[in-house]
Amino acid sequence: MMGKLNTRSTSLALFHLVLMALHAPLTTSLQIGPLFSTCVDACQRGCQEIRIVQAAREQQDSDLKVEFKDVSDPRSALTEADNAAHRAIVGALRAEWGDQLRIVGEEDGDEDLAKSMSTMTFEPLKRDRFEDDLGDMADVDPELITVFVDPLDGTREFVEGRLTSCQVLVGIAIGGESFAGAVGIPFPDGDLSSESTIVYGVADVGTGILGTPLKRGPFPLDQHIDGVKYPRPQHATGDSTDEVMAACKKRAISRFGGSNVIYGGAGNKILAAALGEVASSIQHKVGGPWDLCAPEAILKAMGGKMTDLFGEEIQIYKDDAPPRCNERGYLASPPGSPDLFHEALVAVLT
16 A cells, blocks of 8 residues: 555554653654654665666676675675665665664675765655554654664575565664564566565554555465475475574474475565465574564564564564574564464474
């Protein structure tokens, strides 16, 4: 729905937000409606930057310049698309909200990137997209808020030309919990033939879509539709050969049957669960909170459930997050799945 939240009957997130607001200082506060609106707008801008890089790549028919944060890990690829999207998203949000808003991006450690942003100017972001839905939400102490940005989730897939797996992730955590998020899909049809899709949502409140309508869910992707080759239930993972991941896949299929289907990108796997494409999404390790914040909020907004592999709440957004909690991975189950199914998955995997 254009600029509207398709609200669910529950409003637990609003209740929690009010409780937080009661403890917020009266001197400074941020209203979530305008903040979330700017995050959705920034997500759209990030998608556009990635599309510009891809268009130039196709026009010039040239190789993409790629750097690796870790030369031994193809998943650590960094491209001009990552940088361009980072500048568009983080730069615009910083210009809009100033230093009162804490923003954590995957590419924050790049000093040259930060320097280039300091000389740029940005068009104002749209603040009123949700004034009819979230306009009366309580103000929140900025110290409780963190915006997590992954400018290009699925960089490896972008480099390899698997464009449907690429996403832009902009999530809002409040009090160390995923609260709202925008997931941008720059290439809904795997190319530049259609405009970007933005899926956005507020946990336990509702979701909406901007741009090209979703053509996914609640059924398997075309490449997984063959029920003989990929019997249901389908369990989404990456293509990691790590022994922990291999054990997770084996145990899930042994207990519940079905098959393993491969999805690139953390956000893409979690969205697959949110849309009902798969019965579960499993990952043994993540890069950081920017991988999870936005898609977890959307999953919860749609009625799904997500924990770490041990059945505990995701703790990676907290200021005092336990060491190496990214290695606890995640387990996502779709809307409509009984809690007992999620709990049974946890029991099998651990």
